[in-house]
Amino acid sequence: MIAERALRTLEYFKIRDEVSNYCTSSIGRSHIDNLIPSVEFTVVKKLLEEMDEGMTILRLRGNVPMGGMTDIRPHAKRAQIGGMLSPTELMEIASTIRASKILRQFLENVAESEDVKIPHFIEKKEAIPILTALEHEINDCIDENGAVLDSASSTLRSIRQQLRIQVSRVREKLESYTRGANAAKMLSDSIITIRNDRYVIPVKSEYRSHYGGIIHDQSSSGQTLFVEPSAVVQINNDIRSLRVKEQEEINRILIKLTAEVEIVGHDIFVLVSVLGEIDVILAKAKYGQAQKCTMPIINNEGYIRLVKARHPLIPLETAVPNTIEFGKDITTIVITGPNTGGKTVTLKTVGLCTIMAQSGLPIPALDGSEVALFESVFADIGDEQSIEQSLSTFSSHMVNIVDILKKYDDKSLIIFDELGAGTDPQEGAALAISILDAVHGTGARVMATTHYPELKAYGYNRPGVANASVEFDIETLSPTYKLLIGVPGRSNAFEISERLGLPAYIINQAQTFTGTDRGEVNSMIASLENSRRQAEKDAEETEAHLVEARKVKADVELRLAELEQSKEKLEQKAKDKAKKIVDEARREAEDIISELRKMQSNTHNFVKEHELIDAKKRLDAALPDNPVLKKQKKLNEMAKELKSGDEVKVLSFGQKGTLLEKLSKTEWSVQIGMLKMKLDESDLEFVKPEKQKQTVSVNSIRGRDTNVKLELDLRGERYEDAIMRTEKYLDDALLSNYPRISIIHGKGTGVLRQAIQQFLKNHSRVKSYRFGEAGEGGHGVTVVELK
Known part of the structure; x- marks a missing residue:
């Protein structure tokens, strides 16, 4: 368990109060008031996963319906001890039950409609008791204003x-x-x-x-x-x-x-508890969104890596982010540097991020940050820059440090601010080194700040210890608040004094008093700072190039996607154009056939040879240059060998015909209705005959077929065969100039009759049709008037 003193020193309770402001109910706020960091790895991992699911839901839906909830546990308790609830209390119970029902439905919709996994929220949804019956019973008796209804x-x-x-x-x-x-x-x-x-x-x-x-x-x-x-x-x-x-x-x-409330009293307690837990999770997620926080990775190895971490109580626009990493090879960091440089803020940032993560809260750092789970956190932070306190003494520091030394172990995070301050510098520095040696040797993770120059070299002769400092800008005479790990802080007194106008001879004389060793140390530190700045500059340039490369990659992928879309559109456009050409050719062929029929009718069934030749040329001209025909030619080469008398489909017209004779290696004479045409074999497709059909005589187009009857008997025929026979019979009757014909289909179930009449309804040469009279066969016969 994390000590309350450390939580207060690190200002954890202020963070908790900020999170509480995002709760939508008193239930959630009461849960937040009791929120403390956990020291169990599985519990912390679950808390962080729940919070991450909450941030996902808020990102997808913007908000979660949590209105109408009230802490109704006192009402249920009073019902259990025999009290009578007021109408207002009963209305609050019904309202809370209704809110839980709406929340259940919302979570079900998210789980079903969004491509996300929210197992922890679904688990809590399933734990919410269903008390709809009690809600309806209360609503039937009490209105929303708390008045008992007449009903x-x-x-x-x-x-x-x-x-x-x-x-x-x-x-x-x-x-x-x-x-x-x-x-x-x-x-x-x-x-x-x-x-x-x-x-x-x-x-x-x-x-x-x-x-x-x-x-x-x-x-x-x-x-x-x-x-x-x-x-x-x-x-x-x-x-x-x-x-x-x-x-x-x-x-x-x-x-x-x-009495009804008393019966489900236990369920009401469970319901309020689960609703409170969900409200807390969503409050954490809302806080994370507002503060631009992320979910950290949690580990049990004492490793801390905070990427661009900020102090959560400093406004976003003024906080300076720092990347802090230690806990593996380096277990102790000693930060040196001048006052107001940001050393204390850095210590509090590390401590706060740790206990926030162990409370299931998002941390103010970038994605990929990692925090360790500590069984105890200790903090001895000076009062000079504390928000809550005013002054600290050496004695109070020592009392706190003595208490820490009694309780810490290798699973502890220890934070010392201004270690050894408040006493003689030489004695204070010696105590600081001794205390650091004591805690560092046990494996605890330690961060400490100090003013003492003796500690600037502390990390150079001790494994697992690193020096660090906060950067100071000599040009502006102000700190940049950037943490430099691996570079100890150096005094800037001479540089600052020179920029402020102190005479050079005084500065030169002062430098002679500092000693050669100190001057060399400061020169070394200055060199390290310059190297660090150059490394950071190179890293920023590399990051900029990487961002630019990612942008170029994204642009290329976008253009590739656009090209694919354009290709699909062009293919569709080509298909539409080809279909249009084929449709126009088909219409032209139908018009030519229609003209021939009229000529046959108007010239007493005689069509001159030159007219047939002219029609054939027009049909050939209507044939589109379709690449599909070339493919079909190859298919025909592998298909059945064609011979005279075979029934074929003419691909360019979509019409069926009969092969008469082969004119050359690739051309056939084909009979299509009343037309005889010369067509290329690639335009023909063999049709397997359903029934043996008689070959149409070539001379049938020369005059009337005197064998065509005035009636067609279709009784017993299948649907497809009946339609084909009817179509051919109509053509024969039209060529024979019959004004009226009869089609016998029988009564039966009426399916054949309906199919025939539907076909007649859509035929362009049918003027009208009706059922036969009593002497004509009644409803078993359809009499057709032809145009």
Whole structure:
């Protein structure tokens, strides 16, 4: 357990108060008030994971519905010990149950709709008891303002109906007095008021005997008496009696609801506890968002790596971030340098980040930061720069250090500020070195600050110890608050004095008093500082180049994605264009065939040869240059060898035809309806015949087919066969100039009849159709009028 003194010294409670401000309920705030760092690794890991899930939910949804929650544990406790809950208390219970239901639904939606894993929140959701029945029962009896509804019971409804009737009667009676001829004379005001829960009127004192009845009150001057006239005394008595009955019924309802609360009292305690835990997690997450904090990695090896860490109590715009790493090879850091340079802030940053992480709080550092789990944290921080204290003495320091030396172990983080200060410099430095040797030798993680120059070389002859300093800008004569690990602090007194105008001869004489060794040490430190600055500059340039490279990579990936999209659009555009060409060719072919049919009809079934040749040329011209045909040619080479009499599909027109004869190696004479065409074999696709079909005579296009009947019998045919036969029969009938034909489909289930009539409905040469008359076959026959 982390000592309370260390928490107070590191100002942990101020952080806790800031987090508490983000809670949405008193339940969460009460949990935050009891929040302390944990020393169990599994507990801390779970707390951090819960907080990270909360930050994820807030990032995705912006907010979480937590309104309407109240700490209803006192209500449940009172119900358990036999008390009667008030309507307001019952309403708060229903409101809290409703809030828990809304939260459950919200978390379910997040888990289902978002591509994220929130196992800890789902676990807490499942732990929330479902008390919807109690919520409905309370809402059926009490409204949102805490008033008991008439519908709470039939008895209460009846009492209130009677009460309204009686109140209406008494008001009507009293209004007759206020509107009477003597009202202006005898009454102080023409109003009806209430005294002692009874309806009265304000009467001037000199006319009190005129109305009789009971005087309930008088004005401060005594000039007005509030009189209950005799005529309404009994009605007021009835109202009073009804109000007593009303209250008795209300109490009965409240006792009944209180008993329901008592039954689920344990569940209510669980519900409030879980809601409080969720509120705390979300408060931590909201604090993390506001302070730009991140979830650290937690370890059990004493390793600390804070990337660009800030002190959480210093405003974002003024805080200077520092990267601090130690705990593996280096277990002790000694920071030297002048006052107000930021040494104490650095110590508090490390200590606060540690105990914040062990409390499940995000830390003010960048992603990738890592903190160690310590079983104890000790802090002895000087009072000169403390926010809460004013002055510290050597004695108080020693009392605290003695207590630390009694309790620390290798699982401890120890923070010393101005170690050995407040006494003789030589003795203080000696004590500081001795204390550091004692704690460093046990394996504890130690950070200390000091003014003593003797400690500047402390880390050079002790393994596991590193010197550090805070940077000071000689040009501006101010600290930069940047921590330089590996570089001890040096005195800048001579440089500062020179810039402030101290004569050079005084500075030169002073330098002769410092000794050669000290001058060499300062020169070494200055060289280290210059090397450090150069290294940082190089690192910044490298980071800038890396950012630029990432930006270029992102731009290339974006352009590649745009090219892929453009390629898809062009492919789709090409497909649309090809489809348009094919559709236009198909329409042209249909127009040519339609023209031939008209010519056949208008010239007594005779079409001249040159007209057929001209139509063939037009069909050839309508054929699009489709690359699909080339592919189909290759497929046909591997398919069945074509021969005369085979039924084929003409790919360019989408029409079926019959092979007549092979004209050359790649060309065939093809019969398509009434047309004979010369087509390339690559434009033909073999069609497996369903039934043996008769080859259409070439001469059929020359004149009327006298064998075409006036009726077509389709009974027993399958749907596809019937449609094909009907289509061919219509073509034959049109070529034969039949004005009317009959199609026999039978009655049956009506499926074939509907299919035939639907086909006729969409045929361009069908003028109309109807069912046959009684002598024509009735509903088993469709009579078709042709154009």
